[in-house]
Amino acid sequence: MNDVLALIGDATLLASLRRVAAAADRQLAEPTVLPRRRAWLDAGLVVVDRDEALSCAAALPRRSGIVLVCPGAPGLDEWQAAATVGAEHVLGLPDDEVELLAVLGAAAEPEAGGGTVFAVVGGCGGAGASTFAAALAWAAAARGAPGVLLVDADPFGAGLDTLTGLEERAGIRWSGLTVDSGSVSARALRDAVPEWLSGVGVLAGDRGAERIGAAPLTAVLEAARRAGVAVVCDVARTFDEVAEAAIAAADTTVLVTQARVSGALAAARTADWLTGRAATAGVVVRGPAPGGLRAADVAAVVGLPLLAAMRPQPGLAEALERGGLRLRQRSPLVVAAFEVFDSSAHAGPRGAA
Template sequence: MDSKAGPHVLAITSDEELAAGIRRACAAADRDLHEHTPPVPRRAWLGAAYVVLDSDAARACVGADLPRRAAVHLVSGRAPGLTEWQAAAAVGAESVLVLPGSEPDLVAALARRVETAGGRGPVIAVVGGRGGAGASTLAAALALASEKRFPDRRALLVDCDPTGGGLDLLLGVERSPGMRWPSLLVEGGAVSASALHAALPGIGGKVSVLSCGRGPGLREPGEAALTAVVDAGRGAGDVVICDVPRQSRTVTDVALGLADVVVVVVRAQVRAVAAAGALISGIAAANPNIVVVVRGPAPGGLRGAEVEELLGMPVLAGMRPEPGLAGALERGGLRLTRRSPLRRAADAVLDVVAGDAA
């Protein structure tokens, strides 16, 4: 992953003198620093504990429709005028500080603990390297396995593929009452996570699923609605899992851009690996945080090491064929057993998300 664990500072400025002051303040406050120039990815904006930026960067972030958030501080190399105060108000900055004179105040601001609702939740996008790879099944398994890995968090499983038949069907909750994508209306670009969980079908009170519908009202989620749903789950500390279609669509680009990690599921076949390689090249431009999971069987005896060599990147986990899985999906939906290869693969991904894997 390209981000460090723990609370860190996101600095957004192209002014080297301001950047130097921010670096000194971070060192004094014992905070890790990530430096960025606009445009700033949404996941970087929301994933930082603190944001320090100048007025030009503030206007760029507002223009990119990044959501308001806490712990934003605007810095300037001169006494703030109307331009600086307008930029601070637009981005929702908590303070406007002149550097280097106000570096002690910036240190104090960065040293304060930032409280969040359950911590910012991780967002995982799962995509198949080729048709029939089993990405939807792994996405559902991640939601079910997250209850044990993150007992204090809820899971929000988001179906982004209107041609996949519906994740509610895969989980066996297709008859449960609750909203699906066609009936979900997002007003003002925001949605309440609590209201969302209350309105969606789910399993065991900890896993909620927002599924695509079936029938004549079938359509893919809108860009603004998908962003609002993912932001709501992330902000509430949920583990958000998006089942993403391979096709180049707006919804695919949005989901991949929002994700903290992208899981590519690859079948253990040479053509499937070749197709996955092309897909990964396209994904990496938007999100470099990619892990690979290989799914058996391997009719030609293709091994994990060979898949790694063909893709040029390590394989996180391999899934052996699971007897009885297909039948279970037809008879009531996915349920994970303790020794299931599917569960072990899901646990490996969640370990990476939790920062417990190398």
């Protein structure tokens, strides 16, 4: 299968396309005559100029994934040719080279689909939402998810790189991530972020850097979902636009709280905010319960389904102080995370039939 089929007679346009394709790590096929039907249909993307667009429209079947390029700003002739061939983008070069780079990069992504996004929110102070988010990513990898991305969307936390012991590990953080035209390459992102466990990447923030915005967060979550990745997003209790973006993108929102009266009441207020924003939401209740409060009672106060009740994890605080979170298959954190992940698998990703 050809990567990009270039049908361009203009030498200047072709040179511009070659530069962009090299930057996007895409291979070009440059036939000198009109391609055969199979080569036309098998190409991942087709880039044409106005004259070639008209020739293709007359001789070849309709297909998706066509980009029409022209020198300078497109005029009426270019728009008419684009409509004739069914082009999805009309770009003037060299001014639109950045947008062309984004189109070529997005077309390279494996559209596996089926990715799932989890948003994990603390229902009260000290609930342990970040720790549970990491455990949920661990569980997704253990269940065979084709790729897992743990995303830090809590600017007021210690940082997921610190939690996982990756603060000294090389790899891209939020400040080094570039989002072009509202899109990001999931493949490039997976290769660039530091890896916590086999198949589990961590996109963390930078201490002292500017806070992330809602648009870049949405681009990351949606790109990963399209690539079939399981995403776990650690969300702050700030109720701002970034938190709203994470909740809006999530298939399942997990509210983590403590088995205490104060934790239940605080989580109930957070649950009220989630109403109308979360596609599906449930609560995870962490022990201990010093007053004997049952997890089912906490869930009733919060007003959300009980996803899991978790026993206290011995030695957790000490382990976090000694180089980051290390989990075992039967630890209370992982057992609860498996319950949440397995229950979400029956619901499927957002938009699934």
